[in-house]
Amino acid sequence: MKKMEEKILSEATVLPGGVLKVGSFLNQQIDTVFLKEIGAEIARLFEDSGATKILTVEASGIAVAVAAGMAMELPVVFAKKNMTSNMTGDVYSAGIYSFTHRVEKDIMVSKEYLPEGEKILIVDDFLAHGSALTGLIDIVKQAKCEVVGCCAVIEKGFQNGGANLRNRGYRLESLAIIDEMTDVSIIFREDGFTSLI
Amino acid sequence: MKKMEEKILSEATVLPGGVLKVGSFLNQQIDTVFLKEIGAEIARLFEDSGATKILTVEASGIAVAVAAGMAMELPVVFAKKNMTSNMTGDVYSAGIYSFTHRVEKDIMVSKEYLPEGEKILIVDDFLAHGSALTGLIDIVKQAKCEVVGCCAVIEKGFQNGGANLRNRGYRLESLAIIDEMTDVSIIFREDGFTSLI
Numbered sequence: 577m578k579k580m581e582e583k584i585l586s587e588a589t590v591l592p593g594g595v596l597k598v599g600s601f602l603n604q605q606i607d608t609v610f611l612k613e614i615g616a617e618i619a620r621l622f623e624d625s626g627a628t629k630i631l632t633v634e635a636s637g638i639a640v641a642v643a644a645g646m647a648m649e650l651p652v653v654f655a656k657k658n659m660t661s662n663m664t665g666d667v668y669s670a671g672i673y674s675f676t677h678r679v680e681k682d683i684m685v686s687k688e689y690l691p692e693g694e695k696i697l698i699v700d701d702f703l704a705h706g707s708a709l710t711g712l713i714d715i716v717k718q719a720k721c722e723v724v725g726c727c728a729v730i731e732k733g734f735q736n737g738g739a740n741l742r743n744r745g746y747r748l749e750s751l752a753i754i755d756e757m758t759d760v761s762i763i764f765r766e767d768g769f770t771s772l773i
Numbered sequence: 774m775k776k777m778e779e780k781i782l783s784e785a786t787v788l789p790g791g792v793l794k795v796g797s798f799l800n801q802q803i804d805t806v807f808l809k810e811i812g813a814e815i816a817r818l819f820e821d822s823g824a825t826k827i828l829t830v831e832a833s834g835i836a837v838a839v840a841a842g843m844a845m846e847l848p849v850v851f852a853k854k855n856m857t858s859n860m861t862g863d864v865y866s867a868g869i870y871s872f873t874h875r876v877e878k879d880i881m882v883s884k885e886y887l888p889e890g891e892k893i894l895i896v897d898d899f900l901a902h903g904s905a906l907t908g909l910i911d912i913v914k915q916a917k918c919e920v921v922g923c924c925a926v927i928e929k930g931f932q933n934g935g936a937n938l939r940n941r942g943y944r945l946e947s948l949a950i951i952d953e954m955t956d957v958s959i960i961f962r963e964d965g966f967t968s969l970i
Contacts, residue, residue: 643839
């Protein structure tokens with residue numbers, strides 16, 4: 577998605593430790609006009625996927641999943657990181673390691689929202705090591721549902737999460753794939769090539 | 774919003790301890806078609822507010838704020854409950870008590886996303902004791918911005934959060950106000966009257 581690359585180049589900053597900061601439009605502040613375009617693009621990419629439900633994990637995945645869900649008219653389910661008093665019954669859970677928060681966490685989905693046989697599109701804002709997506713895939717399998725696709729808004733192609741998922745045979749679409757980044761430049765993967773934009 | 778009351782009556786359950794469970798459409802699973810209607814209703818209610826930005830708190834406020842932001846074409850900012858490695862610079866913070874999670878927490882917003890003078894519409898999924906909305910109002914004041922309105926999807930009218938905010942002069946609109954609930958009935962406030970639907 578060309579416009580995603582342009583947005584990253586005009587608004588993102590690279591912090592020490594390889595952290596890409598996109599808080600101005602995706603992660604803390606959300607550009608809702610642009611978010612609607614993100615939703616439409618995800619709908620276009622997965623229109624033939626047969627998805628019946630979208631799954632993400634709180635918190636920053638929610639906005640993207642909701643935008644995709646609105647565009648595809650599909651329900652969204654988000655995994656929680658804490659058990660809350662309004663969760664009842666059994667849950668599916670998986671352990672994930674958050675490199676952003678630097679902690680290992682269980683994520684949980686109430687079983688009632690993942691009935692057997694659903695076709696699940698997994699959506700998240702970032703894909704780096706792939707811990708969150710792998711945990712969500714694990715939950716979908718526990719529920720005897722099918723993963724029909726995975727979508728990340730921004731993939732760090734220089735980390736191994738995306739390659740691992742593709743090697744495992746999952747259909748993974750990322751709206752922008754960063755192959756290299758320093759504090760002065762970001763190189764995107766495009767149609768198999770890399771180019772400095 | 775009549776349809777919100779109908780949705781609550783058809784899908785919500787009341788758990789012990791006065792917890793209203795709306796996980797099937799708002800809190801863990803999100804009915805995106807209905808969410809779009811929620812966004813449109815918030816836009817209608819606050820079209821004359823002059824709002825320039827919408828503020829909420831992660832996680833379950835995000836979906837509602839995004840729906841309102843899309844309908845109003847306004848950016849959304851969400852307060853975080855944890856400092857993350859992609860937050861930089863100074864933050865505004867306020868302490869809130871979450872009755873759902875039963876913990877006291879600080880919520881934080883990066884100062885850069887609340888520049889002085891913004892006109893803020895505060896949106897959240899639930900209003901009960903009002904701790905989250907009060908914390909968000911506190912943050913808006915610290916930022917020298919103006920609260921032009923507050924909106925809760927579901928207000929527990931039998932708790933004091935809504936009354937306190939209205940007494941303090943804030944324009945507060947709730948899409949459904951529950952005046953009484955037991956495990957077998959929910960009574961909504963309507964135009965000053967209460968009725969069992």
